[in-house]
Amino acid sequence: MIGHLPTKFTKKMEKLLDSEYDNFMASYAAPRVYGLRINALKLAIDQWKELSPIAARVRPIPWAQDGLYYAEEDRPGKHPHYYAGLYYIQEPSAMAPVELLDVKPGHRVLDLCAAPGGKSTQIAAKLGGKGVLVANDNAQERTKALTKNIERAGVRNAVILNEVPAALAPVFTEWFDRILIDAPCSGEGMFRKDESMIADWEKHSVEHCAVMQRDILRHAARMLAPGGLLVYSTCTFSPEEDEWQIAALLAERDDFEVVPIPQRYGWAEGRADLAAAAPEAAELAEGRLSSIEGTVRLWPHRIEGEGHYAAVLRRREAKMLERESARDDQREEQVLASAEAPDRQQSQRKKEKLLRASDKRGSKAVNGRGSSVGGRKEAVADPDPIGLWKQFSSQFVEGTEVWEGHPIAYGSRVYLQPAGMPSLNGLKVVRAGWYVGEADRGKFVPSQPLAMGLSKEEAVRSISFRSDDAQTVRYLRGETLFAEDDDIVRHEDTPAKGYVLVCTDGYPLGWAKYAGGMIKNELPAGWRWI
Numbered sequence: 046m047i048g049h050l051p052t053k054f055t056k057k058m059e060k061l062l063d064s065e066y067d068n069f070m071a072s073y074a075a076p077r078v079y080g081l082r083i084n085a086l087k088l089a090i091d092q093w094k095e096l097s098p099i100a101a102r103v104r105p106i107p108w109a110q111d112g113l114y115y116a117e118e119d120r121p122g123k124h125p126h127y128y129a130g131l132y133y134i135q136e137p138s139a140m141a142p143v144e145l146l147d148v149k150p151g152h153r154v155l156d157l158c159a160a161p162g163g164k165s166t167q168i169a170a171k172l173g174g175k176g177v178l179v180a181n182d183n184a185q186e187r188t189k190a191l192t193k194n195i196e197r198a199g200v201r202n203a204v205i206l207n208e209v210p211a212a213l214a215p216v217f218t219e220w221f222d223r224i225l226i227d228a229p230c231s232g233e234g235m236f237r238k239d240e241s242m243i244a245d246w247e248k249h250s251v252e253h254c255a256v257m258q259r260d261i262l263r264h265a266a267r268m269l270a271p272g273g274l275l276v277y278s279t280c281t282f283s284p285e286e287d288e289w290q291i292a293a294l295l296a297e298r299d300d301f302e303v304v305p306i307p308q309r310y311g312w313a314e315g316r317a318d319l320a321a322a323a324p325e326a327a328e329l330a331e332g333r334l335s336s337i338e339g340t341v342r343l344w345p346h347r348i349e350g351e352g353h354y355a356a357v358l359r360r361r362e363a364k365m366l367e368r369e370s371a372r373d374d375q376r377e378e379q380v381l382a383s384a385e386a387p388d389r390q391q392s393q394r395k396k397e398k399l400l401r402a403s404d405k406r407g408s409k410a411v412n413g414r415g416s417s418v419g420g421r422k423e424a425v426a427d428p429d430p431i432g433l434w435k436q437f438s439s440q441f442v443e444g445t446e447v448w449e450g451h452p453i454a455y456g457s458r459v460y461l462q463p464a465g466m467p468s469l470n471g472l473k474v475v476r477a478g479w480y481v482g483e484a485d486r487g488k489f490v491p492s493q494p495l496a497m498g499l500s501k502e503e504a505v506r507s508i509s510f511r512s513d514d515a516q517t518v519r520y521l522r523g524e525t526l527f528a529e530d531d532d533i534v535r536h537e538d539t540p541a542k543g544y545v546l547v548c549t550d551g552y553p554l555g556w557a558k559y560a561g562g563m564i565k566n567e568l569p570a571g572w573r574w575i
C-alpha cells in the first residue's frame with residue numbers, strides 16, 4: 046500500500062509531520078477499522094444489542110454518541126436490520142463533525158454537501174424529528190443515494206435539494222442555526238480506506254479543491270443566523286484545504302470566530318503555524334490566527350479511524366461589523382452576479398423542463414426522477430391529492446394529528462413539509478419534505494418513505510417477522526408471503542384485508558397488501574435485498 050502513495054504526497058507529509066512521519070506511514074500497513082452508527086430515530090444502542098447477532102463484538106467509538114466499531118467479517122450491510130434503517134455504516138472519523146455541530150431538537154440545520162447522507166442521517170437523529178434538516182448536494186446523481194439513505198433512516202423533517210450554494214444563499218439568508226460543510230476535498234485522509242482516492246487525488250488538484258471550498262464557505266456564511274454554529278470538515282491533510290480555509294473566512298468575516306474543540310480522544314490541534322502561510326493570514330490579528338489551533342486534525346496514526354480535519358465556527362450575535370459591509374457586499378455581489386447567473390438560469394431552465402415533463406405525465410413530482418412508487422404503473426393526476434392523503438391517513442395511520450409538518454402537493458405526489466420553510470420556487474427540489482405517497486385514480490397510494498418513517502404502532506395493520514426468519518428475506522426479495530388473518534396485528538374493529546406494514550423485529554421494511562391469506566408484496570424494486 047505504502048508503495049502506491051504518490052511521492053509528491055509522501056514528501057509533503059514528511060514535511061508536515063516531522064517526527065511523527067514514520068508512525069503516520071506505518072498506519073498505512075495497519076488494518077483499517079469499520080464503523081456503524083445506530084439510528085436513534087428508530088432505537089437505542091441497548092435495544093439494538095438485544096436484537097443483533099453481532100452485538101457482542103462491537104466496541105464504542107469514543108467520539109460518537111451512537112457509533113460502534115464492528116468486525117469486517119460481520120458484514121452488517123447484509124442483515125435485515127440494515128434494510129430497516131436501524132443503523133448507517135459510516136467510517137468512524139466521519140462521525141466526528143456532526144458530534145461537534147451541537148445539534149438540538151428544533152434547530153434549522155443545513156447539510157450543504159450532503160451526499161450520500163451519512164452526516165445528514167446523523168443530524169436527523171440528533172434533531173429527533175423536531176426542526177428542519179435541509180440536505181443539499183450539487184451533484185444530481187449523488188442526490189439519489191442521499192434521498193434513499195435519508196428515507197431508509199425514517200427521517201420525517203428533511204427537505205432535499207440539488208443546488209449550488211450560490212443559489213441557496215439568497216433564499217436562506219441568516220436562516221440556519223447550524224450549518225455543516227463536509228467539503229469536497231482531495232481525500233488524502235481516505236487513501237487507506239479507498240485506494241481509488243489516490244487516482245482522484247492525482248486528477249483533482251488541491252488548488253482546485255481549495256477554490257471550491259472557498260466558494261462554498263463564503264455562501265454558507267451568509268446563511269448562518271447570528272449566534273449559530275458552522276462546522277467545516279474535510280477528509281484531507283492539506284493545509285490549503287483545512288487551516289487556510291478557516292484563515293480566509295476569518296479574514297473575510299469579522300463576525301465569525303473559532304470555537305475551540307477540546308483535545309480529546311487522541312485528536313491533535315489545528316496547525317496555526319500552517320495557517321500563517323495562507324494568503325489572507327496577513328489580514329488577521331495575531332489572536333485570530335492563533336485561534337485556529339482550536340480546530341482539530343484526526344490523524345490515522347493517533348486514533349482508530351481515517352484522517353480528517355474539523356473546525357467549529359460561531360457567528361457572533363452582533364450584526365456584521367461596519368468595516369465589512371460596503372466593500373465586501375459589493376465584492377460579493379460581483380462574485381454572485383458572475384457565479385450565480387449561469388447557475389440560476391440553468392436551474393430555471395431545468396426546472397421548467399421538468400415541470401413541462403411533469404405536466405405531460407400529469408403525475409410526477411418536481412424531482413424529475415420519474416420513478417413510480419412500488420414499481421406500479423404511473424399514477425393518474427387527481428384533483429385533490431392532499432384530500433386523498435388526509436382520508437388515507439385518517440384510516441391507515443394512527444396519530445397523524447400530532448405530526449409536525451404540513452401537506453403540500455407537487456403534481457399527484459404529497460409531501461409533509463417542515464413548518465416555516467421559505468418558498469423553494471426556483472430551486473431544484475428533490476424532496477419538498479417527507480414523501481408520503483401519491484394520488485392515483487381517486488385513491489391514495491402510500492410511499493416506501495412513509496413506511497420507513499412510521500413506527501409499527503402507528504400503522505393500523507402490521508405484521509412482523511423475526512430477522513432470522515426466512516420470511517424476512519423473502520419479503521425483502523419481493524416475494525409474496527402467506528399468513529392468516531390472525532397474524533395481522535390490528536385493532537379489533539379493523540378488518541384484516543388492506544395495506545399492512547411489514548416489519549422485522551418490530552421495525553418497518555415496507556408495505557404489502559393483505560387479502561385472503563396472501564401478503565402481496567409492495568416493496569419497490571430499488572429497495573429490495575441485493
Ligand SMILES: C[S@@+](CC[C@H](N)C(=O)[O-])C[C@H]1O[C@@H](n2cnc3c(N)ncnc32)[C@H](O)[C@@H]1O
Pocket residue numbers: 139157158159160161162163164165181182183184187208209210227228229230257261
Ligand atoms: C465529502 S462528500 C460529502 C459526504 C457526506 N457529507 C456524507 O457524510 O455522506 C462531498 C460532497 O460535496 C458535493 N459537492 C461538491 N461541490 C459542491 C458544491 N459546490 N455545493 C454542494 N455540494 C458540493 C459532492 O457532490 C459530494 O457529494
